[in-house]
Amino acid sequence: MNTSNYKLSANNAHLKYTDLLPYKEESKTTQEFLQKIIDILIDFVKATNDRNEKILDFHHPHDMLKLLDLKIPEKGYNLQQLINDCATTLKYQVKTGHPRFFNQLSCGLDIVSMVGEWLTATANTNMFTYEIAPVFILMENVVMTHMREIIGSNWINGDSILAPGGSISNLYAFLAARHKMFPNYKEKGIATIQGQLVMFTSDQSHYSVKSCASVCGLGTDNCLMVPSDLQGRMIPAELERLILDRKAKGHIPFFVCCTSGTTVLGSFDPINEIADICQKYGLWLHVDAAWGGGLLLSKKYRHPRLSGIERYALY
Known part of the structure; x- marks a missing residue:
């Protein structure tokens, strides 16, 4: 995954997170930043399902440390560096959805589930009460009730948690x-x-x-x-x-x-x-x-x- 494929425009590459929403009302920079991230994810999904791709670009830990810049900076990186880091992270990630990857616990990616994670991360709420998460609370109750129905009729009026x-x-x-x-x-x-x-x-x-x-x-x-x-x-x-x-x-x-x-x-x-x-x-x-x-x-x-x-x- 080549980081040069995900270049921001010259006007936005040097900007910081404080130039994104909600710090700045202008949303074009935020939109371009997020679009580049989506491009990285889509390319990874494509590579994951490509039999000609390697399952893993493997390096031993001491070699991997030489390829990555993991030091904690005194100041935040610019937006282009954040994008590059995202691309690098997936470049060296195991492709658990690869047709030739076999493991009993890692099963790859489901696109719809990924969208669900985006949705919940964007909402960024807890599940304490109906007031703070009305739709999610109702969804949870419906899913849990259905799961108990699958187990058996004696469980429908029971209780369960995720x-x-x-x-x-x-x-x-x-x-x-x-x-x-x-x-x-x-x-x-x-x-x-x-x-x-x-x-x-x-x-x-x-x-x-x-x-x-x-x-x-x-x-x-x-x-x-x-x-x-x-x-x-x-x-x-x-x-x-x-x-x-x-x-x-x-x-x-x-x-x-x-x-x-x-x-x-x-x-x-x-x-x-x-x-x-x-x-x-x-x-x-x-x-x-x-x-x-x-x-x-x-x-x-x-x-x-x-x-x-x-x-x-x-x-």
Whole structure:
């Protein structure tokens, strides 16, 4: 991506951000600046879908540092330099939408989704109340209701939220489970728990599950990794064995995290069997569906004791 292809007019190249809206009422400079940025993005999209293009112009870190000017300046750069930097950034970016790029977590670009990001970034609002984001709030309610309808009729009148990612979703589930078992924890803290809490997840689960035990005070030793079979699925009998072992020690098992689509093997834990065990011993069952949520829905799991399927990969 050649930066010489994105030259601003001589009148605007040397200007700064203070010469754009809203600092200056005249909008032609802003329009030309944004148009050059759009040109860069369109060229990258074209290159991403071109089989003759390389997936990545690779350089080792020490070589890449020589190609980039990453020092923090005392004063802001002019508009032309900002445009050049945008072009350079994409020049060395992995083309995740390339026909020959294969990765289970990076899926390239969807044009409509990109436009949606432009829209929300331009509005630059929060989602706290209807007063500050009336259309977005209504859209969120409609989308969440529809997602619950897909899960099943028993969920339509429930509640749900959008989370920023799978790791935070697992943390949300952990906190919900602890609050469910110990509703006074919010006010009284750890003193309300008379015993050692323990949680369980597959040895193939995402690393963020174990981090919940760390950041929330359980300690990683109290996040038990349940053995999996040759297909990478949690073994229900091993889960029950570990629950009974900890109960015999006077500990309090309270949370089990299944995985629907493990990061490495794409495996699905046997949710129904695990749900029966959770009901038997009074544990909260969480399903980490960040990877394979869409496939989870297609399999139509409808176990009546699922506490929540936290995030769906329906794109």
